[in-house]
Amino acid sequence: MRSKSLESAATEHVSRVADYYDANTRRFLRFGESSSNDAIHRGLWMPGVTDTAEAANAVNRLVVERLSGHVPAGEGRVLDLGCGVGATVVKLARAMDAQVTGVTISQVQAEIAERRFSAEGLTERCRVIREDFAQLPAEPQYHAMVAIEAVIHSPSLAELVPSLAARLVPGGRLVLCDDWMTDKDRGLPARERCLDQFRAGWRVGGLHTVAELAAIGESAGLRLRENLDLTSYLHLGRPRDRVINVLVGAAGVLPPVRDRLVEKPFWANMIGGSALQAGLARRWLEYRLLVLERV
Template identity: 70%
Template sequence: MSSSTERGAAGHVDRVADYYDNNTRRFLLVAESPGSDAIHRGVWTPDAVTSADAMDTVNRLLIERLRGHVPPGDARVLDVGCGVGATMVRLAREVDGLISGVTISRVQAEIAAKRFAREGLTDRCQVICADFAELPAEPHYDAMVAVEAVVHSPSLKDLLPSLADRLRPGGRLILCDDWLTDKDRGLAARERCLDQFRAGWRIGSLHTVAELDAMSEHAGLRVVEDLDLTSYLRLGRPRDRVVKLAVGATAVVPRLRDRLVEIPLWANMVGGSALQAGLARRWLEYRLIVLEKA
């Protein structure tokens, strides 16, 4: 990697850290299910009756795909981009072993550590405040999960081999995130929408599943499941419509919009509104993808 590329990647990582340091506490206050302490999206599968159920859907899907794939008693699982540790706590209740997590955000790491203490899980859950692209060579993990995290990487192509190196043979890497589609590729409105999503949410890696498949093969991983969850998201909620109006009001003054997107709170609104539009038009899809190491 050239020095200029390295500087660009480091700058992007710093922007991601600043984004989450400044926004995380607000995310917890306005979560789809306040009190759930989860900051990922709710997924309203048919068996999700309450908002708490919807917020737990992704965790449940992860656990189902880990069963039988991690050894009982001494399993090691890593949550890549662990946020405030909600998924880690859920995993610790279902997986017999050590659950580690890594987040770039100092604020998130502090909240997660306090949660583990409250839950009596400090001996089984540990959080590291670091760049998940720079994990130590040891230990190796039986499985890794990443929920709405790898899109923040400056280079998924570089990240995948790094994670694969730290997976034990046969280990699983489960990604739940936003993926590009080829629908309307080249359409000006689509490209503007995706640019706003990237800028607002500090997105560094946005790829199609086909691109992921090729990168995974190069890293010694293979896709064993690809589950489309997009239709189970609730788009266009009242607060989403309010945000859309607020963001749209700045679109008439591009210079103002570009300045506001540097403010973490406003960046979240810009990126979130663009994400809603992208998902509604199927320019983006929310998918859970299971990879296995040979």
């Protein structure tokens, strides 16, 4: 069992994640990379993608492809962990004729998602739960779970993954698209500072390598079926990213200043985003899609 201090730290972390998204979501929708698609995840400029709307939808397309044949039409149940404002929930429901439930810790996001489902005429097949996805009820079980840029916020994947595995039907799939740590330059001071800033800014509960995640999954009865590197399809170093780097550098030259700024959701996003760009460019981090299947 967890000690009270660990339980308290996890509760505080979840609260910080909720505050971060409550404060930043509307700005993400207005200025974010996928704002044209009413989504807040990153775009993938894969072969054949010609505009920002297609780039924003690319990850949804990849997810749907990997759930094809694993979700029964009409009666399938899919769970979107960290569903944001519900854009992926709608895409999944329409593509698979399934019951799709989204989970978000953010009250702001839950309200936007509910309005979206109503406007799309999908309230009978789509719903949103405002909850910590580590605290889900044991029932129902799901044919598939999806998490796009979400599980990285979990205080403990070692605890989260087994709880998710228990809520999957046999043969059910867990699709994770997120940032994963690599072993490149491990121990290099510049690398460790970069990853620390990413953790602090984006409210990252823990960074893991794919091998570590696979081992956690294996012990929970999940087998890694696919490991797809998508890093090269991200647009890094765009003009706005260069501006953010300048702002972060000017505002947070001294660690005490940076430490104060990172407590404010706006600056936290700027600091974490700048560190993420650096980590991805140097391959200290990689953006990967993982498919795990319950055996």
